[in-house]
Every structure is written in C-alpha cells, then in structure tokens.
Amino acid sequence: MSSTQPVLAAGPRLSVKGPRRPPGHRHLRGSDFRWSIAFVVPYAAVFVAFVIYPFGYALWMASKPSLYADLIADRSYLPAVVNTLLFVGLGVNVKMFLALLLSGFFMHRRWWIRALLAVYILPWVIAAAQAGISFHWMLIGEQGLIDRLLSELLGIDGPNWFNNRWLGLGSNIIAYIWKWMPFWTVIFLAGRMTIPRDIYDSAEIDGATGIRRFVHVTFPLLANLYLICTLLSSLWTLGDFTTVYLVSGGGPYHSTEVLATLGFGYAFDTAKPALGVAAVMSALPVLIPIVIVLMRRLQISEVQL
Amino acid sequence: MSIALTFGRLARRRYRLRRVLTEAGSVMLGVVLLIWSLLPVYNMLLIALDPEEGEIEFDGNIWPPEPSLEGFRGVVTQEARYLEDFWHQFGNSLYIGLLTMVLTVLIGSLASFAVSRMRLSKGSLLTNAALLSYAIPASFLIVPYYRIMHGYGLSNNLWAVIAADVTFAIPFAILMLQLYARLIPFELDDAARVDGASAVQLYLQIYLPLMTPALAVVSVYALLLAWNDYLYQAVLLSVRNMTVSVTQGQLFADVDAPYNAMMAAGIIYVLPPIALLFALRRYVAAALTIGEVKG
Numbered sequence: 172m173s174s175t176q177p178v179l180a181a182g183p184r185l186s187v188k189g190p191r192r193p194p195g196h197r198h199l200r201g202s203d204f205r206w207s208i209a210f211v212v213p214y215a216a217v218f219v220a221f222v223i224y225p226f227g228y229a230l231w232m233a234s235k236p237s238l239y240a241d242l243i244a245d246r247s248y249l250p251a252v253v254n255t256l257l258f259v260g261l262g263v264n265v266k267m268f269l270a271l272l273l274s275g276f277f278m279h280r281r282w283w284i285r286a287l288l289a290v291y292i293l294p295w296v297i298a299a300a301q302a303g304i305s306f307h308w309m310l311i312g313e314q315g316l317i318d319r320l321l322s323e324l325l326g327i328d329g330p331n332w333f334n335n336r337w338l339g340l341g342s343n344i345i346a347y348i349w350k351w352m353p354f355w356t357v358i359f360l361a362g363r364m365t366i367p368r369d370i371y372d373s374a375e376i377d378g379a380t381g382i383r384r385f386v387h388v389t390f391p392l393l394a395n396l397y398l399i400c401t402l403l404s405s406l407w408t409l410g411d412f413t414t415v416y417l418v419s420g421g422g423p424y425h426s427t428e429v430l431a432t433l434g435f436g437y438a439f440d441t442a443k444p445a446l447g448v449a450a451v452m453s454a455l456p457v458l459i460p461i462v463i464v465l466m467r468r469l470q471i472s473e474v475q476l
Numbered sequence: 477m478s479i480a481l482t483f484g485r486l487a488r489r490r491y492r493l494r495r496v497l498t499e500a501g502s503v504m505l506g507v508v509l510l511i512w513s514l515l516p517v518y519n520m521l522l523i524a525l526d527p528e529e530g531e532i533e534f535d536g537n538i539w540p541p542e543p544s545l546e547g548f549r550g551v552v553t554q555e556a557r558y559l560e561d562f563w564h565q566f567g568n569s570l571y572i573g574l575l576t577m578v579l580t581v582l583i584g585s586l587a588s589f590a591v592s593r594m595r596l597s598k599g600s601l602l603t604n605a606a607l608l609s610y611a612i613p614a615s616f617l618i619v620p621y622y623r624i625m626h627g628y629g630l631s632n633n634l635w636a637v638i639a640a641d642v643t644f645a646i647p648f649a650i651l652m653l654q655l656y657a658r659l660i661p662f663e664l665d666d667a668a669r670v671d672g673a674s675a676v677q678l679y680l681q682i683y684l685p686l687m688t689p690a691l692a693v694v695s696v697y698a699l700l701l702a703w704n705d706y707l708y709q710a711v712l713l714s715v716r717n718m719t720v721s722v723t724q725g726q727l728f729a730d731v732d733a734p735y736n737a738m739m740a741a742g743i744i745y746v747l748p749p750i751a752l753l754f755a756l757r758r759y760v761a762a763a764l765t766i767g768e769v770k771g
Contacts, residue, residue, distance in 0.1 A: 203594060206675035210590035211602070213583045214646065220628075221621075221643040222609045228620035229612065276505060287506050291513050296749045299704040300721045301742035304728045305516040308523065316519050349516065361764045403610070410613020413706040417725060431615040435707070444619045451616035462611045466604050469651070 229448050238449035247425040247433060248450065254340055255429040255454070258347070258415070259408045266348045267355060267401050271393070274359035275385070295353040303417030306346040307333075310418075332419075336426040339419035343427060347414045355400060362396045363389070395468070402465050409454055430454055524548065524739035547736030551744060556737035558727055561718070569719040570748065572634055572709070573702040576641040580698035581691055583642065584649035589683050592657040593665060594675060603654060606647035614644045615707050622711055632714040640708045645698040652697075656690035656763070657683075689763035692756040696749070703749055720745045 242248045277288050294302065309316040310332040318329030332338045366389070374380075374388045390397075412431040415421060421428040421436070428436070430451050438447030527544035550556030554563065591602045621640055630636040664682055673681070684691070703721070710722045724742055727733040753760070 203675055204596075207590040207594040207596045210586040210594070210675075210679075211596070214587035214602070214650075217583060217639075217643055217646065218605055218609070221624075221639055222605075225617045225620040225624055226612060228624060229617055232620065273509075276502065279502070283506065284502070287509060291509055292753075293513055293517060296700065296753060297517065297746050298721055298724075298742070300706045300725045301520065301739075301745065302516060304724060304742070305520045305739075307728070309516060309519045316515070316522075349512070353513075357764070364764060406610045406613060410615040412615040413704070413725075416706070417728070431613070434616065435618065438619045439711070448616075448619050451612075454616070455612070458611055458613075462607055465610075466607050469603055469607065 229452060232445050233449040233452040235445065235449075238446055239453065241446060242450055242453065247428055250336075250426060251428045251430055251433040251450075252453075254427055255409065255431075257340060258344060258411075258429050259405055262344045262347045263401060263404050263408050265344075266352045267397065267404060269348070270352050270355040271359050271390075271397060273352075274356050274363055275389070277356065277360055278363055292353040292357065294350050295357075297350075299350060299413040300417060302350050303346060303414055306342065306349070306418045307420070310342050334423055336423070339422065339427040343415050343418050346418045347408070347411060350414065351404075351408075355404065358400060359393065359396070362393050366392050399465065399468050402461050402468075406458065406461055406465075409458065520739045520742055524736055524743055526736045529734040529736055544736075547734070547738075547740035548744075550734060550737040551741045556734045558723070558730070558733055559737055559741060562720070562723075562741060565718050565720045565723055566745070568634060568713075568717065569703070569721065569745070572637050572641065572719065573699045573748070575638050576645060576702040577695050577699045579638065579642045580645040580649050581695055584646045584694060585653060585684070585687065585691060586679070588650050588653035588657065589679050592654055593660075593662075593678065593683055602650060606650045609643065609647045614640070618707055618711055621708070625712055630712075632712070632717055634713070634717070636712040637702075637705070637708050637719075640712070641698075641702040641705055645701045648697060649694040652694055653687065653690055656687060660686050689759045692759035693763045696753055696756060696760065699752055700749055703745075 273291075277284060277291075310318075312318060312331050312333075313329070315329075315332075317332075321327045321329040330338055332342050370388060370392070371384070374384055379387055410431055411429070412435065415427065415429050415432045416435070419427045421432050425433075425436075430453070434447040434451040436447070437450055438444045522540060524547045525540050525543040525545070527540075527542055527546055547556070551559055551562055554560050556562075587602060590596050621636075625631055625633075625636040625639075628636075630639070660683075664686075665678055668678055668682055706721050706725055709719045710725065713719065713722070720741060724738060724745075727738050728735075
C-alpha cells in the first residue's frame with residue numbers, strides 16, 4: 172500500500188476528476204485516441220439505448236397535461252405522495268444516520284465485532300423479495316412472530332400491523348432500513364478508514380474523545396461523503412418498489428402505496444400505462460435538483476472520502 | 477503523598493469503571509444488532525423447517541419441535557407444488573446475475589479506464605452521464621422499458637432483464653472505479669508507456685490487476701442488484717420463464733402455496749451471493765482498508 176501514500180499524505184481528499192494529470196498530456200493522438208473511443212463506445216451504446224431512449228419515451232408518455240388532472244382527482248394519489256415523502260425522508264435519514272454511527276462501532280478490531288459484521292451484512296445479501304415476504308409474515312397479526320413475541324415476553328397484545336396506514340407505512344420503513352443499512356454502513360466504514368490515524372491522535376491530545384471527537388473530527392471529515400450518499404440513497408429509495416409491494420402490499424385500501432407501486436398499479440392492474448408513467452414522473456421536480464447537486468458535488472468540488 | 481496516592485487510585489478506578497461501562501455498552505449493542513439482523517432470517521428458517529406446508533404461524537417455540545427438511549426436499553427434487561421448475565428458474569436467476577456482473581465489470585471498467593487513465597478529454601461527461609441514469613429511478617421506467625424491449629425484439633427474453641440490470645448497475649460501478657483509480661499513481665502508466673505498452677496492455681496488465689479490490693466490490697454490487705431485482709424480472713419475463721425472485725413474490729399471495737418449500741427455496745437462493753462474497757472477501761476487505769495508513 173505504500174504506493175498510495177502520496178495521495179493520502181495530502182489529507183483524506185480523493186477526487187473523481189483528476190487534478191493530478193501532468194500538463195501537456197491533455198490531447199490524445201493516433202491509436203491511443205482510437206482505443207479510448209473504442210473503450211467508451213460500449214457504455215455510450217448502453218446509455219443511448221437504455222437510458223436516453225426510455226427517458227424520452229417516459230417523458231413523451233407523460234406529456235399530456237390532462238393526465239395530471241386525472242392524478243389529482245384520484246383518491247390514492249395524494250396519500251401516495253405523502254407516503255413517498257415519509258418513506259424516503261424517514262427511511263433514508265434514519266438509515267444513513269444509524270449507518271454512520273454503527274460504522275464507528277465496526278471500526279473496533281475485536282474478533283467478535285468482526286464476526287458480528289459478517290452477520291450484520293447478511294440482510295444486504297438476502298434478496299429483497301424474500302426479505303419483504305419474511306417481514307410480511309412476521310407482522311401478519313396474532314400469528315406473526317412479532318406479535319407472538321410481544322404477548323409471550325411482555326404480555327402486550329400486538330397490533331394488526333397492516334390494518335392501519337401508519338403502522339403499515341412504519342413496517343415498510345423498518346423493513347427498508349433493515350435491508351439497506353448494512354450496505355451504507357460498509358460504505359461509511361470504508362470512508363472512516365481513509366481518515367489517517369494521526370488526526371485522531373492529535374485530536375486526543377487536544378482532549379477530543381468520544382462524542383466530542385465524533386462531532387468535531389469524524390463528522391466534518393465524513394460530511395461530504397455523508398451528503399453524497401444520502402442524496403444517492405434518496406434517488407434509489409424514491410424508486411424502491413419491492414419493499415412496499417411485498418411488506419404491506421400497499422394496503423389497507425391503497426393507503427400505504429408509494430409512487431413506484433401506485434404507478435405500477437395504474438399501468439398493470441388497471442391498464443392505464445400513461446397514467447402510471449405520469450404518476451412516477453410527477454416526482455421529477457424532486458429528482459432533478461438532487462441529481463444536479465450530486466453532479467456538482469462529484470464534479471466541481473473534490474470528493475472527500 | 478498519601479493524598480496523591482489516593483487520588484491516583486481513584487482516577488484509576490474511575491478509568492476502569494468507564495472501561496467496564498463502555499465494554500458492557502458495546503456488548504449490549506452487539507446483542508441488539510445480532511437480534512435485529514437475524515430476526516427475519518430466523519423467521520424464514522422457522523417456516524422452512526416446519527413439516528406442514530401452509531404454516532407461517534409462530535407457535536411460541538424458539539425451535540420447531542419437529543424440524544423437518546421436507547420443505548428443502550420438496551424444492552431440491554422439484555416435487556413441491558408450484559416449484560416444479562425451481563432449478564430452471566434458479567438457472568435463469570444465475571444466468572441473469574452472472575451476466576449482469578460480468579458485463580457491468582467489463583463495460584464499466586473499460587469506460588472508466590479510458591476516462592481516468594487515458595486522459596480522454598471531456599471525461600467528466602462520463603460521471604455526469606452515470607449520475608443522469610439515476611435521475612429517474614429504475615422502477616419508474618418499467619412501462620417504457622416494457623415497450624422498448626418489445627421494440628428491440630427482446631420480449632420474454634432474459635437479455636431484456638440483463639440489459640436493464642446492467643444499465644442501473646454501471647453508474648455506481650463507474651463512480652466506484654473512478655474513485656479507486658485515483659489511488660493508482662500515473663507514474664506506473666508512464667513507465668509502461670516508455671517500455672512501449674499499448675492502451676490494451678495498460679488496461680490488461682496494469683489497470684485490471686491493480687483495480688482488483690474495486691472490481692470485486694463492483695462485482696458483488698452488480699450481482700446483488702440483479703439478485704434483488706423483482707420488478708423487471710416480473711414484468712419483462714413470461715410466467716413460463718420466471719426467476720426465483722419473482723416466483724417467491726407471486727406464491728406468497730396464494731393461500732394454497734407450500735410456504736415451507738417456498739422459504740426453503742428462498743434460503744437456497746441466498747447461497748450464491750454469500751458464496752461470491754466469501755470467495756472475494758479478501759479483495760473486498762482490501763478495498764475497504766485502502767486508506768489505512770500503516771507505519
């Protein structure tokens with residue numbers, strides 16, 4: 172790893188765009204140029220065929236203004252917007268914050284903490300469909316594992332999780348956090364490992380330990396990574412279909428649907444594909460700003476890992 | 477003198493007390509995390525080991541009184557109802573997963589190499605393009621995809637799912653590879669150049685070997701993306717040509733389904749990603765500890 176020292180010696184700053192390019196090598200000529208183009212062509216082809224084209228198609232399908240009037244008139248659309256905001260807002264933020272804290276716990280080099288890490292990342296490896304089904308059955312009511320445990324251990328009659336909008340939504344969020352928190356914990360773990368130890372050593376001399384060290388040393392160093400990951404995760408969570416579809420199933424009476432499942436329902440259950448596309452496209456005013464902020468964070472400024 | 481001694485002893489005792497408390501706290505956190513991570517898995521296992529088909533209830537026993545491998549047997553021999561095509565579906569899942577993995581690594585690393593190592597101008601467009609792919613989440617595009625795949629002549633074709641999965645795995649792969657490539661000094665490329673290495677040789681002999689940890693992470697990520705996918709497989713494939721993931725989702729709504737065999741199938745389905753993660757564990761760990769400054 173000694174070859175990485177020069178990069179890291181300058182502090183824990185990494186960048187996607189290369190500031191270390193030697194001058195005078197900017198323009199490629201001859202065979203190098205041709206090879207570079209050849210290397211980029213497969214990705215460009217995928218991008219045009221499976222990103223640009225579907226995007227255009229979706230925009231075209233959702234372009235009729237009357238579709239949005241139909242959406243507003245639909246009784247399950249506005250609740251689905253609220254649910255999506257809660258699902259993304261709570262799901263992403265709780266998950267990311269816990270992942271950040273837990274990544275500190277997993278930095279410890281004890282054998283049992285390392286073994287625990289292997290168990291802890293299991294939810295990431297278990298397919299979303301099975302995880303969703305397992306959650307659904309755990310919460311299915313009196314016979315479910317959770318309610319049985321509640322009554323046996325604490326003597327509480329557990330609620331009927333999927334008969335209530337807020338409990339159903341909460342179940343979806345918990346299942347979502349369970350499934351995806353390990354992935355982000357691992358990302359933050361990698362981020363924490365790029366912090367040189369001497370920063371901590373000097374912080375300790377200055378008396379920064381425990382919470383104070385986290386607030387004044389660790390978090391500022393990871394803030395940029397944290398922001399980037401939170402935005403990226405928000406994009407992915409907005410599109411999460413499987414969790415809601417399998418855990419609460421959108422019920423009772425479509426009260427826990429999110430945009431992804433609602434759009435799917437319009438398109439495939441009630442055979443209104445254009446309405447389905449319009450339903451999900453109505454999230455664009457939120458999606459576009461997130462993407463722009465992400466591009467700026469990753470391109471213009473440096474990525475701090 | 478004695479005051480100083482007492483003070484020192486007190487300080488030491490307080491220090492020891494704090495250590496014991498921290499230790500107890502981390503053990504408690506460990507137990508909570510263990511239960512949190514394993515509870516849904518435990519629930520899957522309980523259902524899979526139940527000798528009765530339609531049993532999803534928890535009867536208060538921590539371990540089933542008569543655990544039975546009947547569910548697993550029904551899956552492996554394909555005798556369980558609705559699971560007659562299990563190995564065919566498993567093969568489909570594996571085909572989609574492995575090809576998504578290989579294509580993501582190949583296309584992603586080629587593009588990333590050209591931009592970060594060959595110093596292709598306007599290279600920042602690549603990262604922007606990658607991020608743009610996330611502007612509309614995958615699940616939002618299912619209707620256009622359904623129609624477009626039909627136009628490409630790929631309806632009910634595993635390649636339709638592979639194309640969709642690769643499209644949504646590559647952006648993250650490119651971000652990851654771009655970041656990691658920064659850690660490889662350009663001097664290595666320049667030295668190889670002096671020795672007359674071509675672009676292809678640079679890619680094969682310097683870039684790929686040094687990027688192995690990042691490529692391992694990308695492989696695991698891509699396989700899991702395909703493995704987790706439910707929506708695209710459900711919509712783009714026909715009922716006769718299903719994958720394990722989708723069959724699970726469709727069976728659980730069926731009151732008549734053999735739930736124990738279904739969960740057993742779910743547990744078997746978890747094994748390939750675990751095997752991959754285990755096989756690549758050294759590289760994944762290397763990618764994670766890259767920043768550790770030693771000595």
